[in-house]
Amino acid sequence: MNIYRKWLFFSLLSSVPFFTSCDRTKPSLPDLLVVNQQIATATDPEATNNDCDTLVITCIDYRFAAANQEFINGTLGLKDNYDHISIPGSIYNLINQETRSLLFSKFALAVRLHLIKRVIIIGHKDCGAYGGSPVFGSEIAEYETLCADLIKARELLIEKYPTLDVDLFLESLNHDGDKAKVLFEKIY
Ligand SMILES: [Zn+2]
Numbered sequence: 001m002n003i004y005r006k007w008l009f010f011s012l013l014s015s016v017p018f019f020t021s022c023d024r025t026k027p028s029l030p031d032l033l034v035v036n037q038q039i040a041t042a043t044d045p046e047a048t049n050n051d052c053d054t055l056v057i058t059c060i061d062y063r064f065a066a067a068n069q070e071f072i073n074g075t076l077g078l079k080d081n082y083d084h085i086s087i088p089g090s091i092y093n094l095i096n097q098e099t100r101s102l103l104f105s106k107f108a109l110a111v112r113l114h115l116i117k118r119v120i121i122i123g124h125k126d127c128g129a130y131g132g133s134p135v136f137g138s139e140i141a142e143y144e145t146l147c148a149d150l151i152k153a154r155e156l157l158i159e160k161y162p163t164l165d166v167d168l169f170l171e172s173l174n175h176d177g178d179k180a181k182v183l184f185e186k187i188y
Contacts, residue, residue, distance in 0.1 A: 043080065053117045054082040055110050057103075059090040063173055064124055067182035071171075075184070076120070083110045089129025091121055091146075094153040104160065111161065118165040119157055122184075123150050125172040146170055150187050 027035065056078070058068050073079040085106055093099040110116050123146050126133040136142035147170065154166040168187040173180055 052081050052083055052114045054078055054120065055085065055107065055114075055116045055118070056082050056120045056122065057085045057087070057090050058122045059124055059127055059129070060086050060088050061124060061127065063180075064122075064171055064182055067171070067184075068122060071122075071169075071182075071184055072120070082120075083114060083116065085110070089127060091123040091149045091153045092127065092129040094121075094156055095149045100156070107157075117163070118167070120167045120169065121150060121153055122169045122171055124170065143170075147187050 056072055058064070072082065072084075085103070087093055087103065089096075089099075093103045107116075107119075125142060125146065127146075130136075130145075133139075133142055136145060150168040150170060154168055157166050158164055170185045170187055172183050172185075174183055175181075
C-alpha cells in the first residue's frame with residue numbers, strides 16, 4: 001500500500017464513526033413532530049387577505065418594543081397591515097454606508113413582494129448603535145443629529161424610490177418618578 005492509499009484508508013476509517021454518530025443523533029420526522037411544540041395565535045382573517053403597502057423600520061431596542069407596537073397598531077392604525085424591519089440602529093443603518101446596501105436589499109424585497117408605497121421610520125434617542133446619548137455631548141446635539149439623520153434617510157429612500165411616502169418619527173424614553181413613558185415626535 002503506497003502512502004496515498006494508506007492515507008485514504010485511514011481517513012475513510014476515521015470518518016466512519018463520525019458519520020454514524022451524526023446519523024444516530026439526528027431525530028426522525030415522527031420524533032420531531034412529537035418533540036416540537038406548535039403554538040397558535042389568533043389573527044384577523046380579513047387582515048390576512050388584504051394587501052400591505054406600508055413598511056415600518058425600527059430599532060430592536062427592547063425598551064421601545066411594546067410602545068412601538070401600540071403606536072403602530074393603535075395611533076397610526078396600521079394593525080395587521082404593515083411589514084416590519086427591526087434592525088439595531090434603524091436609521092443609522094441607512095446613514096452608515098457599510099450597512100446601507102443590506103437595508104436596501106431587505107427593503108427591495110418588501111417592495112417587490114408587497115408593493116410598498118409608504119415607509120415609516122422610527123428612530124430613537126439613546127440608541128446603542130450611535131453609542132448612546134452621552135456620545136453627543138448634549139441633548140440638543142443628539143436631537144439635531146438624529147433629526148438630520150432621519151431626514152437624510154428619507155432623502156436616500158426617495159432618491160431610490162421617488163414615489164414613496166416617508167414618515168419620520170423620533171421617540172424618547174421619559175421618566176416620571178417610577179413611571180417610564182415613550183414619547184413620539186413627528187419629524188418634518
Ligand atoms: Zn437603537
